[in-house]
Amino acid sequence: MLPHSNMSASKITPHVFISAVSEDLAEARQIVKNALLTIGCHPIVQEHFQPDYQSVRQMLKSRMEGCQAVIHLVGKRYGGEPNVASLAPGSPRRSWTQMEYDLAKELGIKLYLFYMDDSYPFDVRENVEPDDEVALQAAHRRAILTGEQFYTRIKEPDDLQLRVSEMKLEAAELRKIAGQNERRLFKTLGLIGGLLILIFSVLGLIKKDTGQLKSGQKTIVSNIEEIRQSFAGLANQAALITNPTTPEQYYHNARISELKGDYTIARKAYLEYFKFDIELLDPHLRFQQFLKVQEGIEGARQTYEALSAKSSGIVPRLAAILMWPLPERNKKLDAFVQSNPDFGPAYFLFSQDFSSDRLGTQSLEDKRREKQLIDQFNVLDGQGKVVRWMLDQSLVSEWRAEAATRLAALKQAGESLTNPIMVSWMGHNGGWTGNIQIGESAAEIFWKRPGSDQFESTGFSTARSVTTGKLMPLPTVQLPSNSGKLQLAVKYTNLNGEEMGPFLVDFDPEVESLSNTKLILSQTRTSWVSFRDYDGKILLYFSHLLSHRGGLKEIKYGLNKEIPDLSFSYPEFKSPGMAPIDNTVTIYLEVPADTKFATVQLTYRDGEKTSVERFDR
Numbered sequence: 001m002l003p004h005s006n007m008s009a010s011k012i013t014p015h016v017f018i019s020a021v022s023e024d025l026a027e028a029r030q031i032v033k034n035a036l037l038t039i040g041c042h043p044i045v046q047e048h049f050q051p052d053y054q055s056v057r058q059m060l061k062s063r064m065e066g067c068q069a070v071i072h073l074v075g076k077r078y079g080g081e082p083n084v085a086s087l088a089p090g091s092p093r094r095s096w097t098q099m100e101y102d103l104a105k106e107l108g109i110k111l112y113l114f115y116m117d118d119s120y121p122f123d124v125r126e127n128v129e130p131d132d133e134v135a136l137q138a139a140h141r142r143a144i145l146t147g148e149q150f151y152t153r154i155k156e157p158d159d160l161q162l163r164v165s166e167m168k169l170e171a172a173e174l175r176k177i178a179g180q181n182e183r184r185l186f187k188t189l190g191l192i193g194g195l196l197i198l199i200f201s202v203l204g205l206i207k208k209d210t211g212q213l214k215s216g217q218k219t220i221v222s223n224i225e226e227i228r229q230s231f232a233g234l235a236n237q238a239a240l241i242t243n244p245t246t247p248e249q250y251y252h253n254a255r256i257s258e259l260k261g262d263y264t265i266a267r268k269a270y271l272e273y274f275k276f277d278i279e280l281l282d283p284h285l286r287f288q289q290f291l292k293v294q295e296g297i298e299g300a301r302q303t304y305e306a307l308s309a310k311s312s313g314i315v316p317r318l319a320a321i322l323m324w325p326l327p328e329r330n331k332k333l334d335a336f337v338q339s340n341p342d343f344g345p346a347y348f349l350f351s352q353d354f355s356s357d358r359l360g361t362q363s364l365e366d367k368r369r370e371k372q373l374i375d376q377f378n379v380l381d382g383q384g385k386v387v388r389w390m391l392d393q394s395l396v397s398e399w400r401a402e403a404a405t406r407l408a409a410l411k412q413a414g415e416s417l418t419n420p421i422m423v424s425w426m427g428h429n430g431g432w433t434g435n436i437q438i439g440e441s442a443a444e445i446f447w448k449r450p451g452s453d454q455f456e457s458t459g460f461s462t463a464r465s466v467t468t469g470k471l472m473p474l475p476t477v478q479l480p481s482n483s484g485k486l487q488l489a490v491k492y493t494n495l496n497g498e499e500m501g502p503f504l505v506d507f508d509p510e511v512e513s514l515s516n517t518k519l520i521l522s523q524t525r526t527s528w529v530s531f532r533d534y535d536g537k538i539l540l541y542f543s544h545l546l547s548h549r550g551g552l553k554e555i556k557y558g559l560n561k562e563i564p565d566l567s568f569s570y571p572e573f574k575s576p577g578m579a580p581i582d583n584t585v586t587i588y589l590e591v592p593a594d595t596k597f598a599t600v601q602l603t604y605r606d607g608e609k610t611s612v613e614r615f616d617r
Contacts, residue, residue: 017044017064017109019072019100021079024122028073031157035164060096060103070104071112071164072097074144074151076122078133095133098140110261113151114163115144120155150263152293163293224280228391244269247276251283251391263294277311280391281345284319297323315389318346326353344380345389347373348399355406363494364440368417371410374403413439421490421503423477425512427576432479432512434488441465442492445473448502450486455502468495481576483509513576514605517551521602521610528600529557531617532588538617540598541588546570547578554603559591564601564612 016036020029033043044067064070081095094102104111116122129137144151154160231248234241240256241249254269270287291300301323308320318340321332333350340346351373352358354366362370380386381400390396410417416439423434436445436458446455460471477488485508491501521528524544532539545555550573558564568589573579581587591598596617602610 013040013042014069015042015044015067017067017070017100017104019070019097019104021073021075021077021095021097023079024077024124025073025075025116027123028075028116028120028154028157028160031161032071032073032164035161038165057099057103060100061107064100064103064107064109067109069110069112070100071114072101072104074113074115074141075120076116076118076137076141077124078129078137081133093136095136098136101140111149113144113149114160115141115151115153117153117155121157150294153296159297162297224278224388227278227280231391240265244272247273247278250276254287258290263290266290267294271307274307274311274316277313277316279313279315279389281315281318281389282392282395284315285322285395288319288322297325314340314343318343318349322349329353342380342385343389344377344383344386345399347377347380348386348403351377351403351406356409363496363498364413364416364420365494365496365498365500367410367413370406371417374407374410377403416440419503420500421492421505423488423490423505423507425507425516427481427509427513427516429481429577431481432483432507432509432576434477434479434507436475436477436490438475438492441467441495442473443468443470443495443497445475445490445492447477447491448489450479450483450488455489455491479507483507485509509576510574510605513574514551517548518604518608521545521548521551525613528602528613529598529615531595531598531615538591538593538595539588540591540595542568542570543581543587545600545602546581546585546587549573549579550575550577551605552602553605553607556601556603558599559595560597562599562612562614564599 018029018032018036020026020032022029029045033045036043044063079095079097081093082099084093087093101111152163154163227248230246231251234248234252237252238256240253244250244253250269250273254266254273257263257266257269267290270283270290273283274287288300288304291303295303301320304316304320304323308316311317318336321329321336324332330350330353333346333353337343337346337350351370354362354370354373356362359366377386377399381396386399387393387396420439422437424437426433426435436447438445444460445458447458448455457473458477459474461474463472464470465472473492485506488505488507489502490505491499491503493499527544528542529545530541532541540557540559542555545552549570552570555568555570556564557566557568559566569586571585598615598617599612600615601612604610
């Protein structure tokens, strides 16, 4: 069904039929399905078939007619097939999956062929199919290899996922204009393109134009702004320019040829454009997406190594760096921004290597690097040092929006990005125990004792991490009871093996003792005092408060009064931990027999007062 011309782009969802044999490519089919969903496409899978040839063919045809593309995974297994008796006389045997391939060609649906290499980890390694079926599938594989239709060889699942998910940019760009009519769509061809435009072309949104434009344009323009304007002027043309001479004409032909599926012509036009050695980045980014699909990652990298070697500019050099795998790309990008500190786009592209989309799970160091790079990108963007290097200004807008979204997510990490270490102290009669809290998982923790020049490990517990399977580091350190004010140094190794720190931690025994007192007494408000009838007397006990008197300045109490008006005296205590209770400490008062309730209010050593608490007899 054709979408209406005024349909909003956000509502347009391309349908892509996934053709594969379940026996050996069920996992691969799921990879394709998941990747399509991430780029906004709706995957269609047919898993159940009737035995009759005609009913299967009609069912497949009806399902595929509603699709804009077919992804055909060419595996080793033949799979199921219709009942041979239902075939018309003279009809060749074809499996259901091979029939899907045939129908896609018959219906003129855009067909993407992924040829699974012999080294691919198929779900079923050993082929237990009959010899005739093995031969039929081998013939189908040979036909793909020797045919004229373009195919992509897949050697591993990650490569398959990458080939499909790399359509993301084109999907996002297409949705911005999908509700426009044909003429308005062609006017924006200079800003969009790629594989998903090919998918939608069968919807009738784009009509192939076999006409040719005569080249009457100016020869090579002298500056980048003129190139932008000249290319914008060509964007409303849907046909190739004959005898191109200017860089914008070659780039126009490359985009149009890519749109029409003329990959050989598109590649030649791209390479002719790059001969002008123009310092604009986004044509390189688009060509890289094109190469990754057509030649694979390794082939694309080799092409860009050769391309950058022929250029004197920094843009091809950066583009070549982007083709390297991690972590080599990180090292090269780091060196690039060090030597080219004002090249704004590099900071955004570099920041993506540390993002959660790229890494999945980020360490705090990853988040720090991501934030630093985005911040610098924003600074340079404000100075006009991003748009300077871009032909397609809409791509800059997308980068800005993505940068803002990622910065908002990074704010949740808060102060842990600058100092991920916090130590909480608990005083006791034997001294102080510090509990080290780190804003991320640590493989090992180190600390330097006061007066020592060497870091030492805190050791390991007997428990193992569910993430790494290794013993978890002990998070505690000990200080003697007579410790005064001091500063500790703490560092750790994160799960990536990176050493983080050292970070300085201040320790003040008076501050920590008071903090402990406040915490304990705020959690035990109902136990501050208690009544006891003993030997005909009414006694009011202050034992609990006296155990924590080291953090108290005054204890006020009242008998049958809502506001305390009396002060309870006690001996001073300044050491860490609980204060001792001996025969020199008065722990209770005898109160009048008519006492019905008591009220208590505490003043801590720093002058802070608690609320008044009431205790009924």
